[in-house]
Amino acid sequence: MGYGRLGSSGSIPRIPDAQPSHDASTTRRRRFLWLSLFFAVLLLVASGISVILVLRGRTRSNALANRAPTQAIAGACSLTRYPALCVSSLLDFPGALEAGESDLVHIALNMTHHRVGSAMYGASAIGAAAMGRLARAAYEDCMELLGDSLDQLAKSLLVVAPPASPSPSSQARVMGASDEDVVTWLSGALTNHDTCSEGLQQVEDLRVKEHVESHMKDLTELVSNSLAIFSGVSRDKDFSGIPIQNKRRKLLNAVNADDKEFPAWMRKKDRRLLQIPASNIQADMVVSKDGNGTYKSIKDAVEAAPENSGRRIIIYIKAGRYNENIKVGRKKTNLMFIGDGKGQTVITGSRSVYDDFTTFHTATFAATGTGLIMRDMTIENTAGPEKHQAVALRVGADRSVVYRCNIIGYQDTLYVHSQRQFFRECDIYGTVDFVFGNAAVVLQNCTLWARKPMPQQKNTITAQNRKDPNQNTGISIHACRLAAAPDLQAAKGDFSTYLGRPWKTYSRVVYMLTYMGDHIHPAGWLEWDGSFALDTLYYGEYINTGPGSGLGMRVKWPGYRVITLPEEASKFTVAQFIYGSSWLPSTGVSFLAGLSM
Numbered sequence: 001m002g003y004g005r006l007g008s009s010g011s012i013p014r015i016p017d018a019q020p021s022h023d024a025s026t027t028r029r030r031r032f033l034w035l036s037l038f039f040a041v042l043l044l045v046a047s048g049i050s051v052i053l054v055l056r057g058r059t060r061s062n063a064l065a066n067r068a069p070t071q072a073i074a075g076a077c078s079l080t081r082y083p084a085l086c087v088s089s090l091l092d093f094p095g096a097l098e099a100g101e102s103d104l105v106h107i108a109l110n111m112t113h114h115r116v117g118s119a120m121y122g123a124s125a126i127g128a129a130a131m132g133r134l135a136r137a138a139y140e141d142c143m144e145l146l147g148d149s150l151d152q153l154a155k156s157l158l159v160v161a162p163p164a165s166p167s168p169s170s171q172a173r174v175m176g177a178s179d180e181d182v183v184t185w186l187s188g189a190l191t192n193h194d195t196c197s198e199g200l201q202q203v204e205d206l207r208v209k210e211h212v213e214s215h216m217k218d219l220t221e222l223v224s225n226s227l228a229i230f231s232g233v234s235r236d237k238d239f240s241g242i243p244i245q246n247k248r249r250k251l252l253n254a255v256n257a258d259d260k261e262f263p264a265w266m267r268k269k270d271r272r273l274l275q276i277p278a279s280n281i282q283a284d285m286v287v288s289k290d291g292n293g294t295y296k297s298i299k300d301a302v303e304a305a306p307e308n309s310g311r312r313i314i315i316y317i318k319a320g321r322y323n324e325n326i327k328v329g330r331k332k333t334n335l336m337f338i339g340d341g342k343g344q345t346v347i348t349g350s351r352s353v354y355d356d357f358t359t360f361h362t363a364t365f366a367a368t369g370t371g372l373i374m375r376d377m378t379i380e381n382t383a384g385p386e387k388h389q390a391v392a393l394r395v396g397a398d399r400s401v402v403y404r405c406n407i408i409g410y411q412d413t414l415y416v417h418s419q420r421q422f423f424r425e426c427d428i429y430g431t432v433d434f435v436f437g438n439a440a441v442v443l444q445n446c447t448l449w450a451r452k453p454m455p456q457q458k459n460t461i462t463a464q465n466r467k468d469p470n471q472n473t474g475i476s477i478h479a480c481r482l483a484a485a486p487d488l489q490a491a492k493g494d495f496s497t498y499l500g501r502p503w504k505t506y507s508r509v510v511y512m513l514t515y516m517g518d519h520i521h522p523a524g525w526l527e528w529d530g531s532f533a534l535d536t537l538y539y540g541e542y543i544n545t546g547p548g549s550g551l552g553m554r555v556k557w558p559g560y561r562v563i564t565l566p567e568e569a570s571k572f573t574v575a576q577f578i579y580g581s582s583w584l585p586s587t588g589v590s591f592l593a594g595l596s597m
Helices: 022-066 069-075 083-091 101-126 131-160 168-173 179-201 206-216 219-234 268-275 296-305 567-570 574-578
Strands: 285-287 313-317 320-323 326-328 335-338 345-349 365-366 372-381 394-397 399-406 412-415 420-424 427-431 432-437 440-444 446-448 459-464 474-478 482-483 499-504 507-511 540-542 560-562
Touching: 022 372, 069 083, 069 101, 083 101, 101 206, 101 219, 131 179, 131 219, 168 320, 179 206, 179 219, 206 459, 206 482, 285 296, 285 394, 296 326, 296 335, 313 474, 365 567, 420 574, 427 432, 432 446, 440 574, 474 567, 474 574, 499 507, 499 540, 499 567, 507 567, 540 567, 567 574
Parallel strands: 285 313, 313 335, 320 345, 326 365, 335 372, 345 372, 365 394, 372 399, 394 412, 399 420, 399 427, 412 432, 420 440, 427 446, 432 459, 440 474, 446 482, 459 499, 474 507, 507 540, 540 560
Antiparallel strands: none
């Protein structure tokens, strides 16, 4: 119905009802014919689409049927914690359908290596963008950790499937490597991705957080699957995840009758290097605050050190207090730092999470370069207990040794981040989780000093974060001493100190032949969050002594065990837990290979 114009009175004239005119009727018929034609065409199109969809569905079903996992893929993926992702990722990778079980190890590693490289490239797109301090720290952590993982996967590939004509550089990187080395590298790569994700959780800048997380999707699961496939196909099992004696290893039972402190097969040159006074060592670089050296700062000496060195590079740091944050990156290999003694050469920093750093980024001294040795110095973080996580020393360097050092802090003092590590005759001070991380690490002949924490806090010596049952990681505290620092000694009745608490699902810590002071709580161990991980952790105690070693009131968790068999305890000694590839003897650091000499 139409409306006329407004009249002068403002009324709207009404058109009277009437029969439609001839023109109106004709127009309506034409509209009906056009609509009928339109719907007819629409039906034909819809029918065609339906046929196409049916045909596509049949084609897709046929394609999926043709891409069903082979017996080898199904078998390999059944070993993993993420079998659906394992199957789908392998089916999408060239050559997997034709591969046998052993070939799938190489394919899984290769596919994961490509995926990590792609993630690193994608995440780097925002590197030049403006970020706050915490976001920048988390972003840089992730980029560093992804780079480390890429390197670990590349080395693993060289061991699993060495090239027909290897280059001298690639051959040198994996010379003498064993299956246990590959497990160590893959365990480290898995820890790297967890560390990246943990740092991102603290970031409030969603632009940075979501960008990096989008590229990290499935990485942890893919590395876990690669580790599971390699472990299942290449290694025997004994105490799940605990490395067993490898056929390629040398035995560690030979002892020089003239020198009980050093194994007979240790190189004499390195033995002398660890025994003689620092002032008599011919160093490659000398750091001195007074200018009587080649460098005034440790940072400058590290930057000047050659990359990927195959020989030992010695950096002698003269007595003094060096207020620096030191980073020994992945390419700075075989560096040895020698000081003038505990309390004489002191490296100090004060970064903390309170000041918008990630825990990973707070370290006063951080090292990931393979073959690190540190001797006769103090590393400390002076942030104090009120600033919470504040790392003094972080080590992610494979085959690293820390010898006769003080490591001083409060919460999170010593971050044994990843890979194989050995600490001997060190004094470690802290409060909450003050030895933490996911390395395969043995602390031997060390003293762990619990300090006075903040009010309402409890001391926990260890917080181990093994997340995957195939990782060869854990903290072994062997022939050590647990003591209360003077500030806690005066107030130990007001604060409880525990041997550890489970940070992640498969947390693993053992104390063997260790003296425990009376500050240790009778229960021994502390929950992390209710019943979390109590049935999947592995906490063990073996023939410890002292007033804090009593077992009568210890926790009754399913994963806690009093170790009675030497054969089981021996799994956590230097010889079997971290030895691998004969690396430790060459450092010249004295150690007990087994439970005792």
